[in-house]
Amino acid sequence: MFNIRETFYYVHAIYQQADLDMIQFTEVTKTFGGQLLFDELTFSINKGEKIALVGKNGTGKTTLLRLITKEEQPDSGKVYIPPGYRVGILKQHLNFTKPTVVEEACIVLPPDREHEQYRAETILTGLGFTEEDLEKNPNTFSGGYQIRIELCKLLLSEPNCFLLDEPSNYLDVLSMRWLSKFLKTVKAEIILISHDRDFLDAISTHTMGIHRNQLKKIEGGTEEYYTQVLQEEEIHEKTRVNLDKQRSHLQSFVDRFGAKASKAAQARSKAKAIGRLPVLEKLANLHHLDFDFHSSPFNSQKVLTASHISFAYPGMEKPLIRDFNFLLENGQKIALIGKNGKGKSTLLQILAQQLKPQEGSVTASEQVKIGYFGQTNINRLDPKKTIYEEIHLANPLLNITQIKRICGTMMFPGDTSNKTIGVLSGGEKSRVLLGKILAAPCNLLLLDEPTNHLDMESVEALVTAVETFPGAVILVTHTEWILHRIPQKLLICHEAHQQIFEGTYADFLEKVGWEEEALQKPQKKTAAKPEPVPKPAKISKYRMGVLEKEIDETAQAIDEKEKEIEAASCAQDPQKITALSQDLATLNQRLESLYQEFEQG
Numbered sequence: 001m002f003n004i005r006e007t008f009y010y011v012h013a014i015y016q017q018a019d020l021d022m023i024q025f026t027e028v029t030k031t032f033g034g035q036l037l038f039d040e041l042t043f044s045i046n047k048g049e050k051i052a053l054v055g056k057n058g059t060g061k062t063t064l065l066r067l068i069t070k071e072e073q074p075d076s077g078k079v080y081i082p083p084g085y086r087v088g089i090l091k092q093h094l095n096f097t098k099p100t101v102v103e104e105a106c107i108v109l110p111p112d113r114e115h116e117q118y119r120a121e122t123i124l125t126g127l128g129f130t131e132e133d134l135e136k137n138p139n140t141f142s143g144g145y146q147i148r149i150e151l152c153k154l155l156l157s158e159p160n161c162f163l164l165d166e167p168s169n170y171l172d173v174l175s176m177r178w179l180s181k182f183l184k185t186v187k188a189e190i191i192l193i194s195h196d197r198d199f200l201d202a203i204s205t206h207t208m209g210i211h212r213n214q215l216k217k218i219e220g221g222t223e224e225y226y227t228q229v230l231q232e233e234e235i236h237e238k239t240r241v242n243l244d245k246q247r248s249h250l251q252s253f254v255d256r257f258g259a260k261a262s263k264a265a266q267a268r269s270k271a272k273a274i275g276r277l278p279v280l281e282k283l284a285n286l287h288h289l290d291f292d293f294h295s296s297p298f299n300s301q302k303v304l305t306a307s308h309i310s311f312a313y314p315g316m317e318k319p320l321i322r323d324f325n326f327l328l329e330n331g332q333k334i335a336l337i338g339k340n341g342k343g344k345s346t347l348l349q350i351l352a353q354q355l356k357p358q359e360g361s362v363t364a365s366e367q368v369k370i371g372y373f374g375q376t377n378i379n380r381l382d383p384k385k386t387i388y389e390e391i392h393l394a395n396p397l398l399n400i401t402q403i404k405r406i407c408g409t410m411m412f413p414g415d416t417s418n419k420t421i422g423v424l425s426g427g428e429k430s431r432v433l434l435g436k437i438l439a440a441p442c443n444l445l446l447l448d449e450p451t452n453h454l455d456m457e458s459v460e461a462l463v464t465a466v467e468t469f470p471g472a473v474i475l476v477t478h479t480e481w482i483l484h485r486i487p488q489k490l491l492i493c494h495e496a497h498q499q500i501f502e503g504t505y506a507d508f509l510e511k512v513g514w515e516e517e518a519l520q521k522p523q524k525k526t527a528a529k530p531e532p533v534p535k536p537a538k539i540s541k542y543r544m545g546v547l548e549k550e551i552d553e554t555a556q557a558i559d560e561k562e563k564e565i566e567a568a569s570c571a572q573d574p575q576k577i578t579a580l581s582q583d584l585a586t587l588n589q590r591l592e593s594l595y596q597e598f599e600q601g
Contacts, residue, residue, distance in 0.1 A: 021082050022046050028077035037063055039213040050190040052200035055210035057455045061193050065163045088159030091150050096138040104138045108157040123152045126178035144170045161189040168194050169452045172340040173478045174514055195451055195459050197222045198481040231581045243277055250274045291465035296369045296441035303472045304328040309360035318496045333473040333486055338493030344476045345448050352446045371442035373450045378429050383422030387412050387432055394436035410435040427453030443471035554591045
């Protein structure tokens, strides 16, 4: 006989079992160093989700990953990992036990799959290793390439969930492009932290952000996430202002008529209404990096000249840089690109006159004042000096107020500027070095991966400052959206030679492309005429009329939705405001797609 009660419990049990197959955070609170990171976070990672984890530096992104791996424990609440569920994270402490790179990578393969060495070779090649590299000892490689070996082992181990914390810091553009394609195809869950929003959006199905000690998760990319956060904060502030106005109006009535017998009942009613009004706190201002490079005047066209430069490190069979000639003119913005190990950072050091070439010379104009950011400079910071003292050293002419302002700009406000360099993290030291560049007037910026330790908001601020900087810029970056925005021409580092490309990064991809990617593509056996690219079909007059109508209707719906949000704000209905805001975001996306189709006609 059909039993509703038994059926209910059976279905409920199935859903409970489904819930147990996912990572779950339930009311998790966590502090670190006396600072609140999370306040009762509740969320789950569902099967197949690829999550872009975003948030300002210091909000707890890495701590959240460490809670999943059980390296950290919550102060309260529960982190649930299903039994048998394997979480894979990139190891930072390296210990290689095999004599070759490929053998080291294959140690993660189970005994019944040891024959799958070809998979390790494919991944290692994608991450930038050559065929000859695979037979070399892993301990002979640089730290960056050793991390890539660990990344290969992680990818090869096929966990249920990948936790990737800024993997782009160890990769060049080519490896980033390969990794992006690889991660899109894996069936495991992924939680990915990166300052490269294009990399995140290319992989992720969802965006999850930590903001004001709370977590918000949406389906979609980083732009949708930040749009929603901005809308919610604007609505919160409008609602708060409206509530304060209502409270003030009611209180004014109570103060004016509370003592009058004829109005006493109304005054008591107004007083009770004041008590029922929700209290919304004014949102605290969040610290953001705010770059403003101190430009020094430059009255000449020629900034810097490199003549017949050659350079090789001890033990190298071939020169890393050979007979390199280069002229940099005022206002030019150039990107140095190429695979890791091809001399980008070395060449930048030579141009900064921090490294002397074996042959040739670098000549800079007498007016040139260089702002140089590089990892070697970070190592030169005095661990015994304070942040304030290091920035002051960059420009002794600055007064206390000016130095403190720069410290605050680099997110070291107040007494935190008195911290010694020795206690800082790598990211904090990078900010100190950027602060030293801001302190000293310059007209030539030489920047080697300046975004590695910055969050997305800070990267955007830095890129905007570089774009508007009136002097010359030479930049090394593996972040493609920056390459698309800043440089006007490229300096490409190949094996033992350098090539200047007159054009943007988009021009380079269209006309030249990455040589290594071209080699990986299958070659056609017979030459064939390229097939003509089909032109987009012309939109019919009927469809154009439909589009016009849909655009008008959607625009009208947006106006009505904005009015509903304003009414909900006056009615102090936060749940309705949130729902309406999501509807508004959907309508705006719909309008944008309609306009795009209309423009094709």
